[in-house]
Structure formats: structure tokens, C-alpha cells
Amino acid sequence: MAGKGRGIAAFTFNIEALGLSRGSMPETQRGPTPLFPQIEYKPGPLKAGEDEDYMRALKQEMRGRMKDLPFNIKPHAGKGDVERYKEKYTREIKRIEDDNWTPDWNYLPKELKPQKKIIRKKRDTKTNAKVSSKDKEELLNKLDALEKKGDVKSDDEEDEAKGLKKENDEEGEEEEIEGEFDEELEEENDYIANYFEDGDDYGGGSDDNMDEATY
Amino acid sequence: MTTEIPRYFLEMTAQEVRLCGLLLQEHFGDVVEKVGTHLIRSGVLTLRALAHETKLALDLVKKSLCVLVQHGMCTFGPGRRGPAGPVEYRINCERILHMLRYPRYIYTAKSLYGDTGELIIEEILQRGQMTMSSTVKTVADRLTHNMPEGQSMDYSEVVSAFSRLVETHFLQRCPPMASAGSSSSGAVDTSLPVVTQPAEPESNPECYKLPYINLTGQGKRRRSSEDGEDDQRAAKKAKTDNSQCGDEGIYWQVNFLRFHLHFRDQAIISAVSCKLDQTSSEIVRTMLRMSEVTTPAHAAFTQALSANEIFRSLPSNYNIARPILDQYLTLLVDDPMEFVGKTGDSGGGMYVVNLHRALANLARATLESVVQERFGSRSARIFRLLLRKRHLEQKQVEDFAMVPAKEAKDMLYTLLSENLVQLQEVPKTPDYAPSRTFYLYTVNQLPTARLLLQHCYKTIGNLIERRLYETKENKRLLEKSQRIEAILASLQATGAETAQLTEVEEMITAPERQQLESLRHHINKLDSSENQVDETIFLLESYINSTQASR
Numbered sequence: 001m002a003g004k005g006r007g008i009a010a011f012t013f014n015i016e017a018l019g020l021s022r023g024s025m026p027e028t029q030r031g032p033t034p035l036f037p038q039i040e041y042k043p044g045p046l047k048a049g050e051d052e053d054y055m056r057a058l059k060q061e062m063r064g065r066m067k068d069l070p071f072n073i074k075p076h077a078g079k080g081d082v083e084r085y086k087e088k089y090t091r092e093i094k095r096i097e098d099d100n101w102t103p104d105w106n107y108l109p110k111e112l113k114p115q116k117k118i119i120r121k122k123r124d125t126k127t128n129a130k131v132s133s134k135d136k137e138e139l140l141n142k143l144d145a146l147e148k149k150g151d152v153k154s155d156d157e158e159d160e161a162k163g164l165k166k167e168n169d170e171e172g173e174e175e176e177i178e179g180e181f182d183e184e185l186e187e188e189n190d191y192i193a194n195y196f197e198d199g200d201d202y203g204g205g206s207d208d209n210m211d212e213a214t215y
Numbered sequence: 216m217t218t219e220i221p222r223y224f225l226e227m228t229a230q231e232v233r234l235c236g237l238l239l240q241e242h243f244g245d246v247v248e249k250v251g252t253h254l255i256r257s258g259v260l261t262l263r264a265l266a267h268e269t270k271l272a273l274d275l276v277k278k279s280l281c282v283l284v285q286h287g288m289c290t291f292g293p294g295r296r297g298p299a300g301p302v303e304y305r306i307n308c309e310r311i312l313h314m315l316r317y318p319r320y321i322y323t324a325k326s327l328y329g330d331t332g333e334l335i336i337e338e339i340l341q342r343g344q345m346t347m348s349s350t351v352k353t354v355a356d357r358l359t360h361n362m363p364e365g366q367s368m369d370y371s372e373v374v375s376a377f378s379r380l381v382e383t384h385f386l387q388r389c390p391p392m393a394s395a396g397s398s399s400s401g402a403v404d405t406s407l408p409v410v411t412q413p414a415e416p417e418s419n420p421e422c423y424k425l426p427y428i429n430l431t432g433q434g435k436r437r438r439s440s441e442d443g444e445d446d447q448r449a450a451k452k453a454k455t456d457n458s459q460c461g462d463e464g465i466y467w468q469v470n471f472l473r474f475h476l477h478f479r480d481q482a483i484i485s486a487v488s489c490k491l492d493q494t495s496s497e498i499v500r501t502m503l504r505m506s507e508v509t510t511p512a513h514a515a516f517t518q519a520l521s522a523n524e525i526f527r528s529l530p531s532n533y534n535i536a537r538p539i540l541d542q543y544l545t546l547l548v549d550d551p552m553e554f555v556g557k558t559g560d561s562g563g564g565m566y567v568v569n570l571h572r573a574l575a576n577l578a579r580a581t582l583e584s585v586v587q588e589r590f591g592s593r594s595a596r597i598f599r600l601l602l603r604k605r606h607l608e609q610k611q612v613e614d615f616a617m618v619p620a621k622e623a624k625d626m627l628y629t630l631l632s633e634n635l636v637q638l639q640e641v642p643k644t645p646d647y648a649p650s651r652t653f654y655l656y657t658v659n660q661l662p663t664a665r666l667l668l669q670h671c672y673k674t675i676g677n678l679i680e681r682r683l684y685e686t687k688e689n690k691r692l693l694e695k696s697q698r699i700e701a702i703l704a705s706l707q708a709t710g711a712e713t714a715q716l717t718e719v720e721e722m723i724t725a726p727e728r729q730q731l732e733s734l735r736h737h738i739n740k741l742d743s744s745e746n747q748v749d750e751t752i753f754l755l756e757s758y759i760n761s762t763q764a765s766r
Contacts, residue, residue, distance in 0.1 A: 041591055046743050055318040056742045058337075062317055065341060066242045071282045073246045073275065103281050106464060107389075109291055109302045111262055112277045112284075 070101035227255055227308050230672040235311045237679045242314060243282055246271065250279035254289070254306045261294060261301040280304060286343035287389075287468060313471055315675065315749045320474050324385065331368075331376040334358065336385070336469060344389050344468045347377055348428050348460035355434030367433040374430070381423055384473045388423070389466040390416045416470070426462040472512055479757055483573045486580075487554055491546065494535065498543055499554060501528050502568050513764035515571040521562025552576050571761045578664050578758035581751060585667060586635060593618050594626045598658060601636060606655040627656060634666055661762055668755045675748050682741045689734050696731055699723060 046052070066072060105113060227235075232255050240248035253269050254260055260268070266276045283289035288310045294303035317340050325333035334354045339345050345353075351373045358368040380386045416422055480503045488496035505528050506517035526540050535543075544566055547555035553572045559565035579602065587595035597616045601607060607615065613623045630636040641653040686693065703719055723731075 039589075041589060044588060046740065047747055048743075051322065052743055052746065055322050055746050056739060058318040058321050059742050059746065060738075062321075062337070062341065063241060067244075069341060071247075071285070071343075072242070072244045073278050073282060074244060075246055075275065076272070103285055104464065104466070107466075108281060108284060111302060112281050114274055114277065 228669055228672070230669050230676060231308060231312070232256065234672045234676045234679075235306075235308050237676060238311055238314045241679070243279075246275050247279045247282055250276055251283060251288070251306060251311070254304060255308060259294075259303045259305045261303055263301065265304065282343075286310070310471075312752075315745065316753070318746060319478070319749070320469060320471075323474060323477060324380070327383075327385075328376050328379060331358065331373055332380060335373070335377055335380060339386070339467060339469055344466040346460075346464075346466055347374075347426060347462050348430050350467070351377060351428075351430060352434075355432075356436075357434070359434030359436050367436065369433050370430055374428075378425055381425055381467075384423060384470055386467050387416050387470040387473075388419060388421060389468050390419055416468075426465050428460045428462045430460045475753070475757065476512060478753060479570070479574065482577055482754065483554065483568070483570075486552070486573070486577060487547070490552060491550065494533070495543055495547055497530065497533055498525065498540070498547070499568060501525060501530070502555070502566065504528070506568070510570075513761070515761075516556065516567040516569050519558050519565040519567050522564040522566065523562045525566070526563075574754075574758045574761045575660070577754050579660060581754055582660070582663055582667060586630070590626065590629060593622070594630060597623065597626055598630065598635065601656055601658040602660065606639065606641075606657045608653060608655055612656060631656075635663060661759070664755050664758055668752065668759065671748050671752045671755065675745055675752075678741050678745050678748070682738055685734060685737055685741075689730065692727060692730060693734075695727075696723060 232252065235255055236248055236252040239251045243251075249269055249271060250265065254265065257264075257268070262273075262276065262280070265280075266273045269276065271279075280289060280291075283306070284291065288307050289304055290307060291302050291304045294300045320340065321333055321337045324336035328335075331354065334357055335350055338350055338353050338357075351370050354373050355368045355370050358373075359366070362368065377386070480500075484496045484500045484503070487499045502517065502520055502525060505520055505524065510517045522541060522544060525544075526537055529535070529540070541564070544555065544557075544564065548557050548566070553569050553576070556567050556569050556572075557564060558567055583595055583599055583602070586598040593616070597612055597618065600612065600616050604611075604615070609624070609627070612618075612627065613620050616623060618626070627636060631638060635658070637657050637659065639655045639657050640647070641655055642648075643651040643653065699719060699722055703716060706716060706719065
């Protein structure tokens with residue numbers, strides 16, 4: 001506190017009132033307090049007992065379990081990542097579930113539903129009529145080819161190809177360009193691609209009965 | 216019953232935000248953490264704004280929001296522009312912090328309803344919300360898995376445990392949507408909000424009504440990897456078939472408030488037992504049990520119970536004579552902790568349990584204990600003095616606490632610098648002249664409790680970060696250990712020889728084993744500490760909430 005006396009620290013109040021004297025003032029701070037200050041009194045021991053041990057075990061188990069549930073959302077992993085050998089075994093042991101969780105869409109805003117991107121293109125109706133049937137042939141051939149290959153992504157594309165067919169049947173004016181379509185979908189459904197290891201579990205179970213959209 | 220101001224309308228402190236972030240990351244990963252933390256900081260946001268500001272892919276943000284809503288940690292509703300505008304999302308921080316207490320909820324369910332109750336609560340906590348039928352099936356499977364070969368858990372047993380949890384209000388139905396569905400007339404516009412924000416669960420009259428479900432059978436045993444493929448496929452087929460059990464669309468969630476009331480009662484009973492004796496605590500336990508259903512959640516005291524009623528309701532193994540009961544009740548009423556109060560004389564005397572008073576006393580005891588452990592018993596004496604006497608001058612503190620002047624000063628300044636004690640000026644003259652002003656030391660319980668609560672949040676944040684650090688430092692070793700465990704497990708399943716197993720076990724060297732052991736020990740300690748700090752958080756939060764509710 002700046003006082004009248006030059007260079008002499010003077011207080012505006014009577015320090016005697018607080019029971020202080022010049023000499024007994026605590027030292028001024030010279031900087032921030034240390035990060036790990038010395039503690040005068042050691043902390044008491046943790047409570048230890050059956051209850052505490054059990055709850056700690058519960059905590060640790062839950063932590064491990066939550067990592068394996070589909071609620072643990074992973075950022076888009078690099079595609080073409082080879083599955084490590086150990087993963088087959090860790091999956092077994094940890095009971096990792098399908099990343100396939102479908103919420104009940106009745107209880108969520110519609111905007112949160114994943115959207116299938118459809119690229120619309122305007123075309124001649126005449127040309128389309130012919131192209132449609134040709135497309136169908138192509139699609140059927142592609143489906144066959146993919147089935148034979150037993151490709152990882154085949155199920156994915158099967159689904160989409162089937163969806164395509166339906167769309168083509170209903171609305172002749174739209175056409176999917178398969179190349180681009182793949183990419184768009186890969187992005188959307190990267191999540192799905194991760195767990196289609198052997199195609200066995202295609203359309204695998206979800207907790208709810210909602211089969212409207214699968215993640 | 217007074218309505219509480221929902222906590223998420225109030226500002227979250229930096230420590231709370233940090234802790235919520237750590238908890239989200241631990242349970243749901245980095246993506247959900249990023250979305251959640253941003254939403255906490257911003258308050259309310261639309262989907263587009265959220266995606267734009269977090270710079271995350273839209274589908275990831277959508278998934279994150281679904282996860283958060285599923286777990287009751289995020290609510291949505293019509294935004295500022297009304298029902299026609301975009302939906303706005305809001306985080307419920309309090310719900311996120313409840314994740315710290317999951318072990319306690321699960322353990323309580325175990326102590327009340329056995330292993331079945333334990334697993335039911337565990338499954339529902341992990342998944343946020345579930346239908347009764349899927350809970351029953353999952354829990355039956357899990358229990359069957361732990362049973363000896365050939366035995367299995369019947370669904371009906373699980374159903375009965377579930378029913379008891381609902382009857383005692385530990386489980387409740389998720390609040391239904393205010394208006395079902397939206398205009399699904401084929402309109403492509405997908406941004407129409409479905410409904411308004413779901414109401415309080417208890418405003419639904421069917422909140423605790425059990426649905427009739429058509430479900431018979433037993434839990435299925437999960438087999439080891441060999442036949443695993445077939446069985447798993449069959450199990451999954453069964454799951455997808457998911458024959459309509461009759462309760463589709465009816466979801467159940469854990470009723471945290473009910474658990475908290477239970478914890479509060481436990482704390483009161485245990486405090487009475489410590490302060491007085493076992494019999495007194497049994498009497499209080501009886502009183503609380505009798506008024507369980509009739510006392511609203513935020514009431515300051517239970518309904519009045521007559522001594523006659525209490526006498527009749529005492530547990531049968533407690534054989535105390537009627538006059539003895541009266542003596543005990545008098546003792547309880549006279550005790551300075553004021554757990555029990557007398558409100559009338561009819562029926563042999565009307566008594567209530569002073570819930571809010573009890574919480575305030577428990578909080579006070581916590582504060583005093585903290586001061587004692589950190590600053591020693593004499594500082595604690597000064598602290599207690601100030602709590603009771605409200606305002607004291609320097610000299611008075613020295614005299615009443617019987618501490619020499621110099622030391623009293625030091626202690627007071629330490630407490631002052633820690634903000635546990637405040638200085639108040641009371642002027643004698645209108646000019647606030649320092650020489651003619653009283654300087655009084657004071658302690659205010661409520662703000663001090665809030666301060667301590669923030670310390671607790673910070674502490675748990677630190678504990679978690681330390682645990683993450685320890686795990687990261689030993690990542691290589693942990694991964695190696697996991698790999699070896701996995702190999703051992705699969706070898707055992709395929710019936711390998713002991714020699715082979717030993718060979719694999721020896722891939723971890725002795726010093727590595729020691730390091731792993733030490734790591735496990737540290738992590739156990741950190742985890743236990745988290746649980747213990749959470750107990751303090753519960754007490755302080757309960758006390759602080761009780762003061763707000765009674766305003």
C-alpha cells in the first residue's frame with residue numbers, strides 16, 4: 001500500500017487493532033506457490049474393506065466394458081487397416097459387441113438419423129427406360145461377381161445395390177453412379193464396414209426392434 | 216413440492232467442465248467427449264452449429280448426440296425459433312457426473328436385491344436405457360454363464376427382481392415423448408423436430424407401472440470360441456427374431472434420485488450410530504423406513520410419526536420396552552445434532568427426522584474434518600469455533616480457542632489464504648477509519664461447502680489424469696501383458712499342455728511382472744480414491760441442493 005512516507009511501507013489502518021506488529025508479518029509471496037507444496041500433515045489412509053474393494057473392482061470392470069460397447073464412438077479409422085492377429089482373440093475374450101446399435105428413432109429427432117446420400121441426375125425418360133433394364137442387368141451381374149469374390153465390402157454393396165435396384169424401379173429419373181456412390185457411402189458407413197469381418201453377421205441383432213436404420 | 220432449478224441451467228465451473236470431459240472420454244471415447252465438452256461450454260446448440268464449431272464430420276456428431284441422449288446426458292427441444300426452427304441440444308452435466316457413482320449404485324442394488332438386482336442395474340447403467348424384456352434376457356444370460364454347467368437362470372426370477380426394483384422406485388420408465396412422432400407424410404424435410412423436451416419422469420402417471428410381457432425361458436450359456444461361432448450365430452438369430460414380448464417402446468432407466476435418497480438415509484443412520492449407539496440408529500432407520508413413501512424427495516423433514524407407531528414398527532429382533540423407546544427418542548431430540556425433532560404430544564409424542572438439518576450437520580462435520588486433516592487439530596478448533604460463534608475478533612479467537620496469540624494468527628492467516636475463513640469489517644464510525652473498525656473473522660458454511668465441492672471435482676480430475684498418465688507410461692508393457700493373456704486364454708481353450716502354457720507365461724520377465732504389479736497397485740489406489748472422494752461429493756452436493764430446495 002503506498003503510504004506518505006517515501007520508501008517506507010505505511011498502512012492506512014492501525015495494525016495494532018489486528019494484533020499485528022511490524023516484525024511478525026508473514027513473508028510476502030515472491031512468486032506463484034509451488035506446484036507440489038510440502039504438506040505438513042500427511043493425509044489419512046484410504047478406507048479399505050470388502051465394500052471398497054468390490055466397488056473398485058466394479059469401477060474397473062465397467063471402464064473396460066464401456067470401451068467395448070457400441071456407445072464408444074471411434075473416429076473414422078483408416079480404411080484398409082489390416083486386422084491384427086490378436087484382435088480375433090481379444091474380441092472373444094472381451095465380448096466386443098457389434099458396433100451395430102440402433103436407437104429407437106421414435107425418441108430422437110429425425111435429423112439425427114443417418115442419411116443415405118442419393119445423387120440425383122436428370123435424364124431423358126426414354127433413355128432411362130432402356131438404361132434401367134440395362135442397369136438391372138449390370139447390377140445383377142455385379143452382385144453375382146461380388147458374391148463369388150466374397151469381398152469384405154460385398155455385403156455393404158449388396159445392400160446398396162439392392163437399394164439401388166428398388167430406387168431404379170420406382171423412380172426412373174435417378175441414377176446412381178456407382179463409383180462415386182461407393183465413396184459417399186463408405187464415408188457414411190465406415191462404421192459398419194469395421195465389423196463385417198466374415199459376412200456372417202449381416203443384419204445382426206440390435207437391442208431394439210428397430211430395423212429402420214443400422215449404424 | 217418445490218421444483219428444483221435444473222442444474223444444467225446454471226453455469227458450470229471450469230473444474231466441472233474438465234471432469235465431465237474426462238468422464239465422457241473414459242466411457243464414450245474422444246469423439247463424444249469433444250461433442251459433449253463443446254456443448255457444455257456453449258450452452259445450447261443446433262446440430263449444424265455443433266458440427267460446424269467442432270469441425271467433426273456430421274455423421275459422427277449425430278452418433279454422439281444419439282449416444283448422449285440415450286444415456287440421458289443430453290436433452291433436446293424446440294429452439295429459439297419455435298417448433299418450426301431447428302432442434303436445440305443441451306447437456307445435462309449433473310447426469311454426466313453421476314457416472315462417478317455407478318459402482319455405488321450397482322453395489323447398493325446388490326446389497327438390496329442380490330446378484331440379479333446388481334446385474335440389472337449394471338446393464339441399464341451401461342446402456343442408458345433398456346426395455347424390460349431385453350434386460351431380463353441379457354441378465355439371465357450373464358447369470359447362467361456363471362452357473363455350473365447344466366444349470367441356467369430362469370427368466371421369471373429375473374423378472375421378479377426387476378419388478379421389485381420398479382416397485383421400490385429404483386427403476387423408472389423413461390419419460391415418454393410429449394407428442395408422438397412427427398409429420399411423416401413422406402416429406403423429405405428431415406429437420407423437423409420430433410417433439411418437445413421430455414418431461415420429468417414422475418409426471419408420467421405410469422412411471423412405475425410394469426408392462427405385461429410375454430417372456431418365458433431361461434438364460435443361454437455362451438460357449439467358448441470353438442463352438443462359439445454356431446452358438447453366437449444362433450444367439451444372434453434369436454436376438455433379431457426378438458419375438459415381440461409386448462413391451463416394445465417402453466424403456467427403463469435408473470432413478471438416481473431414489474438411490475440418492477437411500478444414500479442420504481444411510482448417511483444419517485450411520486451418523487446416529489457413530490454419535491449415539493446402535494439402538495438409536497435402528498430407531499431412526501425405522502422412522503425413515505416408515506416415511507419412505509410419504510416423504511417427498513426434497514422435504515426438510517419426514518412426516519410426523521407417533522411414538523406408538525414407531526414402537527409397533529420396530530424390527531422384531533429389537534426387543535426394547537416402550538418406556539425405553541421413549542427415553543431413546545428424548546435422547547435423540549436433545550442431541551445437538553438435532554437428527555430428530557418433536558412436533559407434538561399426541562400418540563405418545565410426535566416425532567420427525569430432520570432431514571435438512573441432518574444434511575447440514577453432516578456437511579459441517581465434513582468441513583471440520585477437512586480442516587483438521589489438512590491444518591491440524593488446533594486450526595480445526597479455531598474453525599469449529601468460528602462456525603459456531605459466527606463472528607469473532609482476533610483476540611476472542613485466541614482466548615476461546617486457547618491457542619497462543621502468535622500461533623492463532625498464523626493459523627488464521629493460513630485459513631484465510633485458503634479461503635476457508637473470511638474477514639469482515641464492521642465500522643464503528645461512518646468514515647470506515649481503520650483504527651476504529653472491527654475486523655471480525657467469520658466462517659460461512661454454505662459458500663465454504665461450495666468451495667470444498669469444487670476442490671473435490673478438481674481432485675477427481677487430477678486422480679483420473681494421473682491414472683491415464685500411469686497407464687500411458689506403461690502402455691507397451693500393458694499391451695504385451697494383454698497379448699500374452701489372450702494367447703494363454705486361447706491356448707487353454709484348445710487344451711494346450713502345461714509346458715506350453717508355462718513357456719508363454721515366461722515371456723513376461725520377473726522385473727516386468729513387478730512393474731505390472733506396482734502399476735496395478737497404483738491404479739487400484741487411484742480408483743479407490745475416486746470412489747472415496749465421490750462420497751464426500753455426494754454429501755456436499757446433497758447439502759447444497761437441500762438449501763436451494765427450501766428457498
